[in-house]
Amino acid sequence: MKRFLSLLARVAVTLVVVAAAFAVGTSLWAYYMQAPWTRDGHVRADIVGVAPDVSGLVGEMLVRDNQTVRKGDVLFRVDAQRFALALRLAEAAVEGQQATLGQAKRDAERYQTLSRNVASQQQVEQALAAETIADANYQQALANRDVAKLNLQRSEVRAATDGVVTNLALNPGDYVTAGKAVMALVDSDSIRVEGYFEETKLPRIRVGDAVSVRLMGDGRDLPGHVQSIAGGIEDRERTNGTSLLANVTPTFSWVRLAQRVPVRVALDDPTAAPLVVGQTATVAVLPVPAAGDRRQASRPEWLDRIADLVGGIGNWAS
Template identity: 50%
Template sequence: MTLTRETLVRGLKIALTLALAVLAALILWHLYNYYTYAPQTRDGKLRADAVPLAADVSGRVDSVAVHDGQIVEKGQLLFTIDKVRLRNALAQAEAAVATARATLRSAEREARRYAALEGVVSDQDRDTRRAAAEEAHARLSQAIADRDLARINLERAEVRSPVNGIVTNFQLRRGIYANEGQPVMTLVDSDSFYVSGYFEETKLGHIREGQHATIRLMGQDRVLEGHVVGVSAAISDSERSTATGTLLADVKPTFSWVRLAQRVPVRIAIDRVPKGVMLVAGRTATVTLDGADEQLHPKHIL
């Protein structure tokens, strides 16, 4: 059989097509392997602890020392509550202490005088004077406690930052009335930033504590570095609830042919942040753990 040029060209085209098809299938297989089993996820979030702040005492806000977006240090003054009434309360408490102390001295003198008159006055009178002295001592202790509380309230009129942080969504203004225990502002703890990576359950076997992590924030070229702190111990089971009145498990039947892998939160501590990278809680992150590239080889599929 004689090979013509047309036959040779046709054979080369078929061979090239088959080679490209095999190569494409191999690439698709490797990509499937990578995105299914490699310890990486594009579903990550930058997180931080939010610290809501409230005044310990109620009163009108007298001064505001910070503004929205300001970076503050632990112990830095944020705002103050009007101290006029608090100073007056402290003065009244100090006067009450002085009165209680004078009353105690008088009661103790009476108790000593009646104790020296044994045989002259009745035992009941001596007991009455001794009880009056003990009662005066208790009233003095109460007055001292009230004075200390008034002093604490005056000190707490100055609200200071409990953490190093960033003032966010700030709307506090001078003159408004702040109620005790009601948050009026929020700080983002700048020392608490971390990344939550939501990994498919098929990848958990390749994740271990202390594993190095590369973090890429959306819209940011420079990468952050971190390490795995731990894997969440539980996630919500959307297929199960408790039947009313029986407290028994009510499991919803599923008819889907495709079972999607559950996503499990993995906490990533941030070890290094490149200069100029802005950390904003809620930003989207891609997390790649050490060993992810090795999963491109099909031998890792079990």
Template identity: 45%
Template structure:
């Protein structure tokens, strides 16, 4: 075995190891892969379904974010002219109907009442005298007084009666003007944007104060014309004010608008209609105003005209129309 010692390819039996046995890998299962594929398809299908439902809800459900709170206002003007001597309210103050808002200098109007009273007494005296003379002439015989004289005295008595009636009306008018020097609130509401100050001269019919009628709040929602067929009068609505997003307010549809301005009908140069160009493949739905009345005014919500609102119109059964 000496020749093996110099053989480079000889294997030393003392250090040689038996070849390791070949390990067989376990079979790969196809169940997890199928389950993962099913889960992915389920998620994708659910996402598509939710997207389709959201799309249908957006286009079919009558709702809008383009809503605003509206209210009636009362422009307060004096019915008599004069210097404002006192302003009894402050800006944003709540007032009741009939409450005094401001006063006008009443000295001239008190004098006018006194003059009218004096004129009435004078007219009453003349009427009494003329009526007595006419009655005396009527009691005399035709030999003592002629029919012409009797008719003349009766005419004078009737004229005195007319003068007396006129002075009665003048006195009533003078007293009414005196009462009008105290300007009272025509509605229950709030004073807004108060600029009137003591010393201002108030003219007849000139607005000097604005009141918010607190009993007239409503919401106007501008719905796309494609949604109007799903909106009917008296339908219940949910109103979300931007400042109170977590508190829906109940309301109902009171009426639907019957017209909006058509910009194409405005005359242009030479009186011709000014027609705006449009893309034939893009048609934007017009927005029609829908008036919505509050079911009950919330006491703890600060309502102000111009507030932004989101409106959702529900069907009579409480579910949105599809």
């Protein structure tokens, strides 16, 4: 009797282990092969290259590396003495051209009021032409003054958006060139996560689907939603030939790997965790809850741990 019970217990334990292994294997298969998830995700943001609009020496720095700034904050100032002098010259030129224009107008009016016996038609036309030229010179002087004023204003370089200054290596006395970026500004309003999903998983991804994001080194699940799906990726098998016709590579691989398509994910609360552009993330599109169930679906934590372990072993073996 004891032998029978012992045999029955071993059979029961074996069945339980086999059933558990089958359940885990089925879950892992669905998790890896069917569920829309990827470990190839990254934190992204729009990067603004900060460049001065005028050339000159840096006179004053008002920010430091990795500092948070608001839109409109002054980042640094280019030495403005040259631009202030240029504005004074432009204003003086405006006054001179204004006086010339006034004299030309008075001369034209005088010639027009004189009788034909005193002033000829040619003199009248010359006076009117001189007035027109003086007016054109005056308008040009006004435009030059506006340009000088704009250059003086642009000697202060301001933040174009809210964000974080990074890669700053600028000091007072450095010479900056107009149009050449001297630092980067990470747009804090554009921070998002982009997951690169295999094309075989795209049919199960819809805009608005709930998403769970887990950053590498951070065990928290950050909720978000699918914001958009990329409209196209680069075709590396095709280039444009010299005749503007398609140049297709004459080789074909029997083992075809699924292409990865970027999917943009907007985090519901971007301040829930410190986000650094370039961080690696695991992105999983959550299953849609059953009708009437308002609870958000989530992944079991044990499945994530096993998946990470299996993925790590696979990466080590490859």
